[in-house]
Amino acid sequence: MxxxxxxxxxxxxxxxxxxxxxxxxxxxxxxxxxxxxxxxxxxxxxxxxxxxxxxxxxxxxxxxxxxxxxxxxxxxxxxxxxxxxxxxxxxxxxxxxxxxxxxxxxxxxxxxxxxxxxxxxxxxxxxxxxxxxxxxxxxxxxxxxxxxxxxxxxxxxxxxxxxxxxxxxxxxxxxxxxxxxxxxxxxxxxxxxxxxxxxxxxxxxxxxxxxxxxxxxxxxxxxxxxxxxxxxxxxxxxxxxxxxxxxxxxxxxxxxxxxxxxxxxxxxxxxxxxxxxxxxxxxxxxxxxxxxxxxxxxxxxxxxxxxxxxxxxxxxxxxxxxxxxxxxxxxxxxxxxxxxxxxxxxxxxxxxxxxxxxxxxxxxxxxxxxxxxxxxxxxxxxxxxARGTVLRAAVTSDRYDTARFGGVDLVDVSATWDEERGRVALFLAHRGLDDEAEVGVDLRGWAAGRVTRAEVLAVPEGGDRHTTNTQDAPDRVGLAPLDGVRAEDGTVSLRLPPLSWSVVELEVTLA
Incomplete structure (x- = not known):
C-alpha cells in the first residue's frame, strides 16, 4: 500500500x-x-x-x-x-x-x-x-x-x-x-x-x-x-x-x-x-x-x-x-x-x-x-x-525511481474550487502498477460535505495496462464508480486502484 x-x-x-x-x-x-x-x-x-x-x-x-x-x-x-x-x-x-x-x-x-x-x-x-x-x-x-x-x-x-x-x-x-x-x-x-x-x-x-x-x-x-x-x-x-x-x-x-x-x-x-x-x-x-x-x-x-x-x-x-x-x-x-x-x-x-x-x-x-x-x-x-480557481495543492507522496526523471511522486494531483457552486474537484493519477494508494486530503478553510462525484478509470476486469477501446469493443476502458470515498469535517480519505486516474468532487462550506 x-x-x-x-x-x-x-x-x-x-x-x-x-x-x-x-x-x-x-x-x-x-x-x-x-x-x-x-x-x-x-x-x-x-x-x-x-x-x-x-x-x-x-x-x-x-x-x-x-x-x-x-x-x-x-x-x-x-x-x-x-x-x-x-x-x-x-x-x-x-x-x-x-x-x-x-x-x-x-x-x-x-x-x-x-x-x-x-x-x-x-x-x-x-x-x-x-x-x-x-x-x-x-x-x-x-x-x-x-x-x-x-x-x-x-x-x-x-x-x-x-x-x-x-x-x-x-x-x-x-x-x-x-x-x-x-x-x-x-x-x-x-x-x-x-x-x-x-x-x-x-x-x-x-x-x-x-x-x-x-x-x-x-x-x-x-x-x-x-x-x-x-x-x-x-x-x-x-x-x-x-x-x-x-x-x-x-x-x-x-x-x-x-x-x-x-x-x-x-x-x-x-x-x-x-x-x-x-x-x-x-x-x-x-x-x-x-x-x-x-x-x-x-x-x-x-x-x-x-x-x-x-x-x-x-x-x-x-x-x-x-x-x-x-x-x-x-x-x-x-x-x-x-x-x-x-x-x-x-x-x-x-x-x-x-x-x-x-x-x-x-x-x-x-x-x-x-x-x-x-x-x-x-x-x-x-x-x-475544473471550474473557478486552481488550488495550489501541497502533496506529500510515496515516490518511485525512474530512469529519465529520478524520483517521482506515485500520486499526481491537481485541484480546483468552484466558489459559485460550492464544490472542490480533485483530479488524481496513481502511477503505481501493483498496489493501491491510500490518499488523505486535508481541507483548510472548508468543511467537507456530500461527495457529488467519485469516478475512476483503471485496468478493467480481465484486461491489463495495455487494454484499449476498439470499434468492436468501444467501452472496455471507461469510468466506473470509485467506492469508499469518505468526507467529514475537514478531511477526505480515499483509495486509488493501481494504475488509475480518478476524479472526486465534493460539496464544501466555508469553515
Whole structure:
C-alpha cells in the first residue's frame, strides 16, 4: 500500500482556471478532417457533411477552442484554395497526400459554431509571409466594403468570422518544416506579420512559435531570440510536446508530466528574462497548443508517409498515426492535464492534438459509428469539472525511481474550487502498477460535505495496462464508480486502484 497526503487551502491558489486550456486541434492530416469531422453521405451527416456522431462526442469531450488547419500542413497551405466554389486539388508535402480542399475555412468556422468551440487559426509563415497573413485576417474579420471581405460575403458568410486567436506559423524551428527558419529569420518575419495583421484588426491575439519540443538543440535560445523580436507584438509563445513509452520503460513514461512541468517552467523563465531585459510592462503567457501521447514509430499506421513516398503514391486522406490508446496512456494524459492546471497562471491556452482519428480521443470509420478512446475520459471530466480557481495543492507522496526523471511522486494531483457552486474537484493519477494508494486530503478553510462525484478509470476486469477501446469493443476502458470515498469535517480519505486516474468532487462550506 502506498500513501499520499494532500493539503488544500482556499487562500492558496494558482489563479483562475483558464477555459482555453481545454482545447483541441484539427489538422488536414490523415483522416482527422475527411471521415473524421466531415463525411458527406455518412448516416449521421447533416446537409453540410458534418458527422453528427462525431459532433456529439466533441461536445461531450468539452473542447473549448480548436486550432486549425495545422500543424505541419499549414506551412505549405494557400488559404485561398479552401474558399469559394472552384477549389483546386493540391499536393500536400507535409504528409505526402493529395488535398482536395473540399473542406476549408468556411466549413471549419461553421462546424466550430455547431460544436460550440472557439476558432484558433494558424497562418502560413513557411512558404508564405506578411501579405498573405494580413489578407487572411481581412478576409475573415473585416465587416465588408473591401475586395477580400466582400469575397467572404460572396462565398456565403455575410458576417465576419471574428476569429480572435491566431498562430504565427507552426514549428518554424523544425528542419522537417517547409520554410523552416533560424530564430532571427522567424522572429523578424513574425514581428512584421503580427504588426500587419493587427493593423487590420487590433483586437486579435497572437501566438509566436516557441520550440517544437524541449529536446530541440536550440531550445531556450530560440525563445529568447524570437521573443526579443516579437515581445511587444504578441501575446503568447507556443510549446509542443509528445510522449510515448520507450523500450518498455513504463516507469519513465508514467512520469512524463515531469518533463511537461520542466518545459513550461523553463519557457516561463525565458519569457520573463526577455521581459526584464527589454523593460517590457506586459507579461507573455504560454500556449501549449500541441500535446499528447504519440507513438511516433507509426503504431496502427499501415499507410505511413515514408512508405507512401517510396512507392511514389499520393493518396487522399490515408491512415496516419491512428494510435489506439490504452489504460496506461489515459493515466499519462490525466497527469498532463494536471500539469496544465497547476501552471494555469501562465498556460492560458492548450490544445490536445488531435481531435479525431489522428492521435485522438475520438475515433471513427467510414459509414460506422464513432467511439471514445481511453484518453477521452480524463479530458472530458477535467474539462467539465475544473471550474473557478486552481488550488495550489501541497502533496506529500510515496515516490518511485525512474530512469529519465529520478524520483517521482506515485500520486499526481491537481485541484480546483468552484466558489459559485460550492464544490472542490480533485483530479488524481496513481502511477503505481501493483498496489493501491491510500490518499488523505486535508481541507483548510472548508468543511467537507456530500461527495457529488467519485469516478475512476483503471485496468478493467480481465484486461491489463495495455487494454484499449476498439470499434468492436468501444467501452472496455471507461469510468466506473470509485467506492469508499469518505468526507467529514475537514478531511477526505480515499483509495486509488493501481494504475488509475480518478476524479472526486465534493460539496464544501466555508469553515
Amino acid at each position: 502506498s500513501r499520499a497526503r494532500v493539503t488544500l487551502d482556499r487562500d492558496f491558489v494558482v489563479g483562475e482556471v483558464p477555459p482555453r486550456i481545454f482545447g483541441s486541434f484539427v489538422e488536414h492530416m490523415g483522416r482527422c478532417v475527411y471521415t473524421g469531422i466531415y463525411e458527406p453521405g455518412h448516416p449521421t451527416a447533416d446537409a453540410q457533411g458534418y458527422r453528427g456522431d462525431v459532433l456529439d462526442l466533441v461536445k461531450e469531450l468539452g473542447a473549448t477552442v480548436v486550432r486549425y488547419p495545422g500543424g505541419n500542413f499549414v506551412s505549405g497551405y494557400d488559404w485561398e484554395d479552401g474558399v469559394g466554389q472552384e477549389r483546386p486539388r493540391r499536393l500536400d508535402g507535409a504528409w505526402h497526400t493529395v488535398e482536395t480542399n473540399a473542406f476549408g475555412l468556411h466549413e471549419f468556422v461553421d462546424w466550430a459554431r455547431l460544436a460550440g468551440v472557439e476558432v484558433m487559426e494558424a497562418v502560413n509563415l513557411g512558404t508564405r509571409g506578411v501579405q498573405e497573413a494580413r489578407a487572411l485576417v481581412e478576409y475573415a474579420n473585416h465587416p465588408g466594403g473591401t475586395e477580400l471581405s466582400d469575397r467572404r460575403r460572396k462565398n456565403g458568410h455575410d458576417e465576419p468570422f471574428d476569429i480572435r486567436l491566431w498562430c504565427l506559423g507552426n514549428e518554424m524551428d523544425g528542419p522537417w518544416q517547409m520554410g523552416a527558419k533560424t530564430a532571427d529569420e522567424y522572429g523578424r518575419l513574425a514581428a512584421e506579420a503580427a504588426k500587419a495583421m493587427r493593423l487590420v484588426d487590433p483586437s486579435i491575439e497572437l501566438v509566436a512559435c516557441g520550440s517544437s519540443n524541449s529536446g530541440m538543440p536550440t531550445f531556450g535560445a530560440w525563445e529568447q531570440t524570437v521573443l526579443g523580436h516579437t515581445y511587444d507584438e504578441v501575446d503568447y509563445v507556443s510549446l509542443h510536446a509528445y510522449y510515448q513509452e520507450h523500450d518498455g520503460d513504463h516507469a519513465s513514461f508514467l512520469a512524463s508530466a515531469a518533463d511537461m512541468d520542466y518545459f513550461i517552467e523553463s519557457v516561463v523563465a525565458t519569457a520573463d528574462a526577455v521581459r526584464a531585459k527589454g523593460k517590457h510592462k506586459k507579461r507573455i503567457d504560454l500556449s501549449f497548443d500541441e500535446w499528447n501521447v504519440w507513438y511516433a514509430t507509426g503504431k496502427n499506421t499501415p499507410d505511413q508517409p515514408h512508405v507512401i513516398e517510396r512507392a511514389g503514391v499520393w493518396r487522399e486522406h490515408p491512415r496516419i498515426i491512428e494510435d489506439e490508446y490504452s489504460v496506461t496512456d489515459a493515466v499519462v494524459v490525466g497527469t498532463f492535464l494536471n500539469s496544465l492546471l497547476r501552471h494555469g497562471d501562465r498556460v492560458k491556452i492548450a490544445n490536445q492534438a488531435q481531435l479525431v482519428n489522428v492521435i485522438a480521443p475520438i475515433r471513427s470509420e467510414e459509414a460506422g459509428p464513432a467511439w471514445r478512446q481511453s484518453i477521452f475520459w480524463p479530458f472530458a471530466r477535467t474539462a467539465a469539472l
